[in-house]
Amino acid sequence: MKLSLPIKLAVFVVLLLAAVLNVACAADTASLVILHTNDLHGQMRAEKDNPGAARIAAYFRQVREKHPNVLVLDAGDSVSGTPLSLLFEGEPIFEIMSAMKYDAAVLGNHEFDYGYKKIRKYRELAAHPLLCANAFAPDNSLLADAPYRILDAGGVRGGIIGVILESTPVHIIRAGNEGIRFTPQIEAVRKIVPRIRKKCDLIIALTHLDEGEDTALAKAVDGIDLIVNGHSDMLEKPVKAGNTFIVQAGEHGTYIGRVEIKIDLKNRKIIGLEGKLIKASDLPLPDAEIGKLVDKWEKKITEKLDIRIATSTRTIEEEEVKELFEKIIRQVTGADLAYYNLGGIRKKIYEGDVTVRDVWKIEPFGNTIVKLKIKGEDLGGVLLEELKASGVKIEPDREYTVATNNFIAERTENEIGSPVAGSVNTHVLVRDAVIEYIKKNGID
Numbered sequence: 148m149k150l151s152l153p154i155k156l157a158v159f160v161v162l163l164l165a166a167v168l169n170v171a172c173a174a175d176t177a178s179l180v181i182l183h184t185n186d187l188h189g190q191m192r193a194e195k196d197n198p199g200a201a202r203i204a205a206y207f208r209q210v211r212e213k214h215p216n217v218l219v220l221d222a223g224d225s226v227s228g229t230p231l232s233l234l235f236e237g238e239p240i241f242e243i244m245s246a247m248k249y250d251a252a253v254l255g256n257h258e259f260d261y262g263y264k265k266i267r268k269y270r271e272l273a274a275h276p277l278l279c280a281n282a283f284a285p286d287n288s289l290l291a292d293a294p295y296r297i298l299d300a301g302g303v304r305g306g307i308i309g310v311i312l313e314s315t316p317v318h319i320i321r322a323g324n325e326g327i328r329f330t331p332q333i334e335a336v337r338k339i340v341p342r343i344r345k346k347c348d349l350i351i352a353l354t355h356l357d358e359g360e361d362t363a364l365a366k367a368v369d370g371i372d373l374i375v376n377g378h379s380d381m382l383e384k385p386v387k388a389g390n391t392f393i394v395q396a397g398e399h400g401t402y403i404g405r406v407e408i409k410i411d412l413k414n415r416k417i418i419g420l421e422g423k424l425i426k427a428s429d430l431p432l433p434d435a436e437i438g439k440l441v442d443k444w445e446k447k448i449t450e451k452l453d454i455r456i457a458t459s460t461r462t463i464e465e466e467e468v469k470e471l472f473e474k475i476i477r478q479v480t481g482a483d484l485a486y487y488n489l490g491g492i493r494k495k496i497y498e499g500d501v502t503v504r505d506v507w508k509i510e511p512f513g514n515t516i517v518k519l520k521i522k523g524e525d526l527g528g529v530l531l532e533e534l535k536a537s538g539v540k541i542e543p544d545r546e547y548t549v550a551t552n553n554f555i556a557e558r559t560e561n562e563i564g565s566p567v568a569g570s571v572n573t574h575v576l577v578r579d580a581v582i583e584y585i586k587k588n589g590i591d
């Protein structure tokens with residue numbers, strides 16, 4: 148049978164249309180799984196509620212085996228909080244996270260704990276990009292690898308923009324961080340989104356922001372599909388602000404975030420999103436390779452830290468540990484008063500053996516003891532409230548000596564009041580003083 152040219156053409160057009168439609172249908176939507184952690188704080192080994200890097204990595208691998216499109220993200224504060232991180236200044240954490248195969252991370256305020264120059268080392272160690280659009284070195288160069296990256300997850304293009312709190316200087320030590328600059332997070336994201344929107348199927352802001360700031364960012368900048376946040380508040384389920392979903396997992400890996408997204412590729416829109424947190428106890432068995440890597444590092448510190456210094460007959464809550472720390476730093480300095488911030492006490496003392504490692508966990512920052520002078524009338528902040536509550540009489544004209552730590556000495560206003568010039572940093576580590584005291588006096 149011979150077909151006339153118009154009919155041939157018509158058949159061709161129909162066939163072509165069918166082919167195009169078929170392709171369009173097949174690629175109209177895509178799914179993407181995002182796994183996320185935040186505030187790991189160096190917790191690489193399994194312990195109590197913390198699953199450890201090996202189980203987290205096993206979960207990442209399991210999900211990757213099931214789904215072609217996966218992005219694994221971390222929302223900052225990877226370091227500081229464990230002896231492993233402290234003894235090696237955070238470096239093993241980035242080596243281990245690399246082996247866990249993260250796709251991207253944002254800088255958190257604790258990544259500045261050893262000075263901004265250390266971040267260069269972290270960038271070398273991490274196989275994944277460290278992103279941050281609004282943190283700058285004194286010479287105005289970006290402190291991170293890049294402000295954003297467009298990552299391909301099995302054909303789905305995710306534009307990942309990193310931002311950190313503009314108020315980061317309040318949260319970090321000054322030493323080693325002189326001259327660095329943080330620009331407003333909203334402006335930083337607003338500049339990037341329109342530039343990359345067309346090249347991406349979805350845009351994710353990977354943020355390290357205070358409570359409420361993630362919502363403010365979502366409302367202020369159009370076009371962010373998802374915010375993966377760290378630093379502030381764990382979210383059991385994704386919340387929506389404007390057209391943006393916000394998620395945040397638990398610290399120390401106690402809860403791993405998992406978000407399943409359905410994307411309308413044509414309109415570059417999320418058409419379905421489900422998020423949940425995976426409990427440590429629901430994670431698979433440890434990944435052997437990562438387990439070995441963690442063990443290798445842990446062995447280096449065991450000899451130093453797993454030494455029993457006392458036995459506690461009860462569990463001592465953080466508030467009471469704070470009082471103990473105050474007693475100790477007051478004794479060391481011979482000061483009239485002492486103030487230790489509750490936020491600087493990171494763990495309670497559990498009933499049973501108390502080891503050097505336990506003290507390191509309670510005070511993971513390596514703070515030193517500082518002695519200040521404050522006139523009675525210039526005492527303020529939390530310290531003054533505490534003194535009033537315990538009925539201490541303050542003489543306004545008297546000059547008091549106050550023992551505290553270097554973190555508080557750098558930001559006295561809301562905590563202890565306005566000191567007169569000339570504070571003295573003893574350079575005695577708080578935890579060394581605490582370990583000595585407990586060795587000598589026991590714990591109860």
Ligand SMILES: [Zn+2]
Pocket residue numbers: 224255256257355377378
């Ligand atoms: Zn933080």
